[in-house]
Amino acid sequence: MQRIIACMLALLAPLPLAADPWALQTHTVPFDYTSPARPLTYTPLDRAASPWTLCISYPHLKDAYWLSVNFGMVEEAQRLGVGFRLVEAGGYPNLDRQIEQITNCVAQGADALVVGTVSFEGLTPTVQALSEQVPVIATVNDIADPGIAAKAAVSWYDMGAITGRFIAERHPKGSAPVRLAWFPGPQGAGWVSFVEAGFRDAIAESAAEIVLTKYGDTGREIQVTLVEETLDSGVAIDYIVGSAPTAEVAVSILRARGLEGQINIVSDYMSHAVFRGIRRGRILAAPTDFPIMQGKLAIEMAVRAIEGTLETRHAGPRIMLVTPDMVGNTDLAETLAPASFIPVFELD
Incomplete structure (x- = not known):
């Protein structure tokens, strides 16, 4: 009953303004970074069809890079009207912990899984099993293809x-x-x-x-x-x-x-x-590699995968080199989370 009421309230709420298109890059063969890259003007969804719940898994939150990814995910989840639960493995040696975390997170009830993996192939059996229950979106770190619905990442x-x-x-x-x-x-x-x-x-x-x-x-x-x-x-x-x-x-x-x-x-x-x-x-x-934008894209792709509207299965920002002579002119809006931002582990 609570979920039905939440859905009704979401439908009655005023719709947000349409998001501006995102300037991204994709590859002619999804998941194949050796295939030619091309610019992509990506038009994100205006709003999720329902207040979906996502499971999100990071390798760690030890540095500000993943904090910036988290910031992007929070912004996009709020814009689309979805929630999430976040787990983090505590470091790259902790493969077993990440497997346990994502398995439990999905079991608690989720509509999709977004994972930044600690290992390229170590999660494959788990991901394949979970992909039979929910779509799995890879973000930032590359991962073997089996079971993956989409990748929000750069090479x-x-x-x-x-x-x-x-x-x-x-x-x-x-x-x-x-x-x-x-x-x-x-x-x-x-x-x-x-x-x-x-x-x-x-x-x-x-x-x-x-x-x-x-x-x-x-x-x-x-x-x-x-x-x-x-x-x-x-x-x-x-x-x-x-x-x-x-x-x-x-x-x-x-x-x-x-x-x-x-x-x-x-x-x-x-x-x-x-x-x-x-x-x-x-x-x-x-x-x-604009980690905020990668976080936003992963959330948006997850919602599309849930709703059956996923068309672009592999995309990411275009990488840019930053040097001292560029810092005053570089748009870092999609790179660094605000200094006041703290990690968000659960978003209703």
Whole structure:
């Protein structure tokens, strides 16, 4: 009875203004990032047909990147008139925890599942089983295709390649060699192998050489340890390159050791602290994949999948590289959540 009353109230409520189209990118073959990309003008729904309930799963909320994804999801869920329950696995090593969380979340009653996975293939059997009950939408981190109704994501190969090309253009083949310490993230995560392949391919014909590689979860404590180990190793380096938490901790560690300006920092994705570092000239560059927009798109796709109107099964924002000379002119409205925003785990 309560659900019927809620549906009646939703129908009686004034309709919101139609949303502006979103400027996105899609691939000619869904889920195939090697297929040609093309611009997409995406017109989102004005309103959900019913107040659906979504299950949402993140790998963690340890950095501001996933906070920005959460902000986008809250905004879009409120605009469409749907609710959600959010669970987070606590880190990339926690595959079993994420499997348990999404299984329980769907069992509690949900109309769709939106998942940012901790593993490319580790969730496949669970996702396939759950997809027989509800549509499953993948967001941000790439995941194996079986059981997936749609993907709201960008190519992490391209994220790595754009980062690598920035360094390759600064140090073309034949110029003085530079030595990189590379921090790709946790092995086995649904994005690390792709960002690493893109980065290594992009610097292959440059004067840049990876002399140390440090894998690890993207929690700040672990990244502090990895950066400290690198600097204590005695291996000379010119760059620290890696995830946003890597770049964030590297700024303070290099300053504390008196190495600021001697070792350059580049991040392969954006966060609030990375943006501040770029603005202050302490981080050279980072690409943004507009995590707020990815969060919005995942919610909108989930509603379409529930209602049977899903046409575009794979889309995401167009990646953009941000450097110090661009920060004043860059529209970051779909990149960084407001500083006052705190995570929302349940939305009615």
